[in-house]
Amino acid sequence: MHVTTTSCILLLWMHTLTFVKSQDNPGACTLEDFKKYHLYDGNFDISGMQASYPGGRQVKVGCNVGYSGFFKLLCVEGKWQHRGTNCQPRSCGHPGDAQFADFQLRKGDDFVFGSEVVYICHKGFQMVSRTNFRRCMAEGWDGVIPVCEAQQCPSINVPNNVNVMGDAEEATYGNVVRFSCKSSNYIMKGAREIYCDENGDWKGLEDGNPTCEVVKCEPPRIENGFVLGDIKEYNEREILNFECNLQHKRAQELPSRCTKTGDRAEWIPTPECEEIKCELTLPPLQGTTYEPAHRSRFSPGETVTVTCEERSWIGRTRTRSVETTCNEDGQWSVRPVCQEVTCIRPQDRLLSRWDASWRDETKKLGDTVRYTCISGYKRKDGVTRATCTRDGWEPNPLCEEIKCRSQQFNNADITGKIQAEYRYNDHVQYNCKRGYEGSFTLTCKEDGWDRSNECTAITGCPTTSFDRRLKVWQHGDKLYFRCEDGYKPLSKGWWGEATCVHGVWSGVESCIEEQKCREAPEIPNGEGILGNTEQHGQTQEMMFIDCNEGYSAKIEELTCRDGRWDLNGSLDDICKSNHDNCSPPPKVENAVITTCYRKQYPSGSEVTYQCRDKYTIEGNATLKCTAGEWKELNIQCILYCDQLMDESLDFRAEKKKYMTGEIIEYQCKNRAGIIGTATCQHGKWAKAIECEEKCRVPETPAGLTITTDVTDDQMKKGQHLTFACENSNHIIKGNATLECLENGQWSNPLPTCEAAQQCRTPPHLSGGRTKTWTRNTYRHNEKVEYVCDRDYGMEGGPFKTCVDGDWVGEMRCRRAQGCGRPPPLSDGDTKRSTKQLYQHNEKVEYICQRYYVMKGGPFKTCNDGEWTGEIRCLQACTVNRDDMNRHNIRFRFSRDDKLYSEHDDEIEFTCTRGRPVGTLGMRQKCEHGVIHLPTCQ
Structure with a gap:
């Protein structure tokens, strides 16, 4: 009780003393004043501050644990003034990336004291660390970076006759396992492909476990036909022998064969019998009409009249109309198809070659022919083929004379007469100027000047140091070299020579030890990739084989033995072609294939064609590869028009697509009684009459120009015309943009151009000046740049522009403040x-x-x-060999055991064994310290 009383008396005495002192010293500042200061917060450490400071005193205020800053107080006439910055949380830097995981701030807005980050494993991975978070403490991040491991799926057991591609024993998330039959005489049943999902379960086993069964076909039932013989079961590739009833024929000419198609055994093509009929294409082909109409099948003896449009004809008769009869074999006496008018061989004396035989001299619309011109002439507009159009062959003319413009060089002069243009095969001689040696000749060729030589600067090659194991002898501009005993040149032979070219020795090689192998030999249909392996504690040179698509490696790798590659046979035998594959499918005009391009397509694979926009497909869009050959192509992409969309027209659209030549009738909404027709022409509608009123593009007076891209002398409602003055010293008066109105009139009268007034000396800028010397007068649109004096900062600007006699542009220079220490930079x-x-x-x-x-x-x-x-x-990326061994991969090119790769660098991998699996490519990029490794199985 005595101590407490004493303490209270002491505090009262100190307060009284402080009050008295502050009364005695009215210019003093107190701790209580600082607590009320507008910058004060709980991050300051005021434990060492006194209760009061006299005027003029300067006090440094520290920061609490976990905060940093430089802050000073200055007592001026009883009030605190400050210098420096508040206490800010200390930065811990980047918390560190976890492999197969992401992190996010759970507490705080940055990586500073008091913040906390939580790590979340990627899909298919699970957290194995005890904690999944890190906290920013005063001494840095606590704990360690959490670890995520991939989910693993259980092992899969399959029968012995099933081939397994992938790891079915120790698969992790994302791994794919594919199944196929070891023998081509078997059919796959059940799952063909499964993958390990994010929960460690196999997906794809819904159809049952994979099994393989022998390919067999049963004799089919054929309507209007019958199977010959008494065979109960057919093996794969056996042919079905059948016949059709009277007045019927086989639907397909090809023999039906027992064929393995996917997971089934089927007769390909399907054995069918159909009634003998003559077929017509309905709806008719473009420009074709039939009589009688609306029928597609006719019996033998019946006739049909075929009529073509004016610009088409019957191919064989070359007439617009013909009568054709259905024969007993189901074929027409005259093929009922209209064709476009064709082009004949041009009679042009400037043609030297026309790549079309005399038997096939006529070409259809759109056909092209490769041609060449006589000497001194070239194909017009750089084309390589002539195109058959409705107006004849284009380009027109086909050939134009070859000419070359005179060519000037800084290091050479023309000898003889100088011309502005030269003809084909003209030669121009040049002599090199002083400081250069040589002369050269330019020859005028089809693609311009053909240069035969150039001037070279007169220099000599320095005899600097080469490979220390290389012995050299110089003779004139030649350098001869060989390697010391026990070494050999890198490429070939035991000696070589180099030439002095532009001051550099060209052709000098390095030396390697005799027992080492030279560069990888050229592998037909593949390539060799150099690498090293460890055997019995020694490094062994290896060459890994990588065959092109469609080829398989007979041997996976070659070994260097006594300085030579152990080929174990011929180079031609290393990469062998796969059998029964098809080359890329044929091209169809105006169509693409919806599957990815491949050099080889296995037998049984299919591709699907898809027409480009505004084209519709005719024929079977799918093509199949059978025994190395594509089934006969019967696909066309036909151009069509969409429904006519025009708000100014009144008409009825009967269908969504119209073919070229089809016509619809319409009536103008705003012009009563006006009726017109629109014709579909190669994907676009051509209207005979325009319904809407248009504005005529006016003629512009001198000095005024139209900046809008105008393609016609009339413009539609809502379109705009924009004008500008041709002279930069003139300004536009009136509206620079006019709009076309519904009544066919422009919204405003034409603007005019008048000379702009000049400006006097630019105005003075307080605290600044013009960047260059000023003049008494300035032109319209001329600019003047300003800069502020030292220790001044600019607001606005920095240009003022002369606009019709006035200076335009706002700016201000004000005194700028200095800065404390620069901020820290993470990493x-x-x-x-x-x-x-x-x-x-x-x-x-x-x-x-x-x-x-x-x-x-x-x-x-x-x-x-x-x-x-x-x-x-x-952040950089680190990849080591332990990580790559787990993924069965190696570097595409030789690198260090531990690789540091900068951000955005790309690393290319290749399989050590097996094939790539998953969706990751073999070339990966380092991004913010993370690089994803592909996997091979």
Whole structure:
């Protein structure tokens, strides 16, 4: 009780003393005043501050644990003034990336004291660490980076006759396992492909476990036909012998064969019998009409009249109309198809070759023919083929004379007479100028000047040091070399020579030890990839074989023995072609194939064609590869028109697609009684009469120009015309843009151009000046740039522009503040030691840690009290051989055991054994410290 009483008396005495002192010293500042200061917060450490400070006293205030800053108080006439910045949370830097996981801030807005990040495993991975978070403490991030491991699926057992592609024993998330029959005489039943999902379960077993059964076909029942013989069961590839009833024929000419198609055994083609009829294409082909109409099948003896449009004809008779009869074999006496008018061989004396035989001299519309012109002439407009159009062959004319413009060089002069243009095969001689040697000749050829030589600067090659194991002898501009005993040149032979070219020795090689192998030999249909392996503690040179698509490797790798590659046979036998494959499918005009391009297509595979926009497909869109050959192609892409969409027309659309030549009738909505027709012409509608009123493009007076892209002398409602003055010293008066109105009139009268007034000397800028010397007068649109004096910052500007006699452009120079120490950079630092105070516009240069890539920067600039300039250090990637061994991969090219790869660098991998699985490609990019490794099985 005595101690408490004493303490209270002491505190009362100190308060009274402070009050008395403050009364005695009215210019003093107190701790209580600082607590009420507008910048005060709980991040300051005020435990060491006194209760009161006299006027003029300067006090440094520290920060609590976990915070940093530089803050000073100055007592001026009883009030606190400050210098520096508030206490800010200390930065912990990047918390670290976890493989197969992402992280996010769970507490705080940045990686500073008090913040917390939580790690979340990627899909298909599970957390194996005890904690999944890290906290930013005063001494940095606590704990360690969490670890995520992939989910694993149970092993799969399959019968012995099933081939397994992939790891069915220890598969993890994302792994794919495919099944196929080991023998081609078996059919796959059940699942063909399964994959390990994110929960460690196999997906794809819904159809049952994979099994293989022998390919067998049963005799089919054929309507209007019968099977010959008494065979109960057919083996694969056996042919079915059957016949059709009277007045019927086989629907397919090809023999029906027992064929394995996917997971079934079927008769291909299907054995069918159909009634003998003559077929017509309905609806008719473009430009074709039939009489009688609306029928497609006719019996033998019946006739049909076929009529073509004016610009088409019957191919054999070349007449517009013909009568054709159905024969007993189901064929027409005259093929009832209209064809486009054709083009005949041109009679042009300038043609030297026309790549079309005399038997096939006529070509259909759109057909092209390769041709060449006589000497001195070339194909017009750079085309390589002539095209048959309705107006004859294009381009027209086919050939034009070859001419070359005179060519000038800085290091050479023309000898003889100089001409503006030269004809084909004309030669122009050039002599090189002083300081250069040689002469050369230019020859006028079809593609321009053909240069035979060039001038070279007169230099000599230095005899600098070469490979220390290389012995050299110089003779004139030649250098002869060989390797010391026990070594050999890298490429071939035991000696070589180099030539002095533009001051550099060209052809000098390096030496390698005799027992080492030279460069990888050229592998037909593949390539050799150099690498090393460890055998009995020694490094062994290896060459891994990578065959092209459609070829398989007979041997996977070659070994270097006594300085030679152990080929074990001929190079031609290493990569062998796969059998029964088809080459790429044939091209169809105006169509694409919906599957990816391949060099080889296995027998039984299919491709599907798809027409481009505005084209419709005719025929079977799917093509199949059978025994190395594509089934006969019967596909066409026909151009059509969409429904006519025009708000100014009144008509009835009967269908969504119209073919070329089809006509519809319409009536103008705003012009009563006006009726017109629209014709579909190659995907576009051609209207005989325009319904809407149009504005006529006016003729512009001198000095005024139209800047709008105008393609016609009339414009539609809502379109605009924009005008500008041709003379830059003139300004436009009136509306520069006119709109076409519904009544066919422009919204405003034509503008005019008048000479703009000049400006006097530009105005003075307080705290700044013009960047260059000023003049008494300035032209319209001329600019003047301003800069602020040292320690001043500019707001607005920096240009003022002369506009019709007035200076336009707002700017102001005001005194700028300095900056404290520059901010820290995560994974980097300043290039030099820093100061406590920096002037306005002063710069500080930063650098990143080794292998880190800088984005932005490298400078931060003091700008009116704040540091400006964005800088980031992007993290590097690390890949070691243990990681690659787990994925069965190696580097595509030789690298170190431990690789550091910068951000955005790409690394190419290849399989050590097996084939790639999953969706990751073999070329991967380092992105922000993470690189994903592909997997091979």
